[in-house]
Amino acid sequence: MKNSLLILTFFLAGLLAGNASWIPAGWAEEKVSSYILYVFIFLVGVSIGADPRLNMILRSIRPVVFLVPAGVAMGSLGGTALCFLIFRSLSLSDSLAVGAGFGYYSLSSILIGEVSGKTAGAVALLTNIFREITTLLAAPLFAKWFGNLAPVMSGGATAMDTTLPIILNSSGKDFIFIALISGIFLSILTPLLISLIYSF
Amino acid sequence: MWRIPLFLIAGIVAGRILRDRKRIVAGTGRLLMISIFVLLFILGVGIGSNKEIIGQIGSLGLTAAGLGIFAIAGSILAGIMIQRFFPPRNEK
Numbered sequence: 001m002k003n004s005l006l007i008l009t010f011f012l013a014g015l016l017a018g019n020a021s022w023i024p025a026g027w028a029e030e031k032v033s034s035y036i037l038y039v040f041i042f043l044v045g046v047s048i049g050a051d052p053r054l055n056m057i058l059r060s061i062r063p064v065v066f067l068v069p070a071g072v073a074m075g076s077l078g079g080t081a082l083c084f085l086i087f088r089s090l091s092l093s094d095s096l097a098v099g100a101g102f103g104y105y106s107l108s109s110i111l112i113g114e115v116s117g118k119t120a121g122a123v124a125l126l127t128n129i130f131r132e133i134t135t136l137l138a139a140p141l142f143a144k145w146f147g148n149l150a151p152v153m154s155g156g157a158t159a160m161d162t163t164l165p166i167i168l169n170s171s172g173k174d175f176i177f178i179a180l181i182s183g184i185f186l187s188i189l190t191p192l193l194i195s196l197i198y199s200f
Numbered sequence: 201m202w203r204i205p206l207f208l209i210a211g212i213v214a215g216r217i218l219r220d221r222k223r224i225v226a227g228t229g230r231l232l233m234i235s236i237f238v239l240l241f242i243l244g245v246g247i248g249s250n251k252e253i254i255g256q257i258g259s260l261g262l263t264a265a266g267l268g269i270f271a272i273a274g275s276i277l278a279g280i281m282i283q284r285f286f287p288p289r290n291e292k
Binding site: 006007010011012013014015016017018019020021023036037038039040041042043044045046047048049050051052054064067068071072074075076077078079080082083087089090095098099102106109110111113118119121122123125126127128130131134135142146147149150152153154156188191192194195199 | 244249253262265269272
């Protein structure tokens with residue numbers, strides 16, 4: 001989730017190249033990228049496994065600790081399910097999978113784009129960037145209106161890195177522990193939940 | 201589909217084993233960034249070359265904003281309930 005701007009630059013470059021047909025049509029439809037996808041998922045795992053903060057989670061496994069990420073997961077899936085029932089603009093599984101991104105837009109858009117389709121991948125990218133930016137901008141208001149836990153809930157998986165500073169700023173230093181645990185746990189949950197949702 | 205959890209868990213285990221090898225960890229971190237760049241570039245090409253998606257990009261943006269608002273609202277609602285039913289005690 002670091003280097004957000006650089007990540008978006010590559011996406012936009014691809015968008016332009018595809019739209020201007022600099023790259024032959026059908027190139028991106030090939031299965032080539034699914035091998036890179038598995039390497040990518042493996043590397044995501046390595047980065048989580050090698051993260052020194054993972055020790056903190058493993059040392060402090062108490063049921064209460066999982067309350068916050070579980071709340072984010074249920075709230076996000078419940079919210080996107082409700083959005084599906086009202087607007088029906090995407091299928092239920094696409095809506096749920098987009099919600100299961102928890103703000104982790106690079107991973108969720110790549111995975112959903114590969115497994116479900118480019119349209120759902122595009123929505124996953126936009127929704128989860130929207131979630132990160134909203135948290136960055138509105139965390140102080142969320143904390144004031146809905147309590148100090150709200151910025152951690154809104155930040156989702158990004159609470160462990162990109163939105164951590166604004167969470168500490170608006171909720172207080174006491175929330176560093178819960179923000180890190182929730183963010184790391186949700187980062188692991190994102191690929192698991194997305195593959196679970198599409199296996200039905 | 202089962203491959204994704206499998207590769208993720210294999211990666212986490214490998215990361216745990218390699219975590220003290222700083223240079224290997226830094227190398228895999230760089231590789232991860234590169235694979236994100238490549239995969240998002242490919243996703244971009246797939247979306248950009250698809251006139252149907254580009255044609256409805258406005259409504260896709262609205263759909264995305266709707267899903268984002270509902271996901272955030274649901275999460276914050278869950279947070280309000282957690283604060284009500286599990287008030288912070290000796291959290292540190």
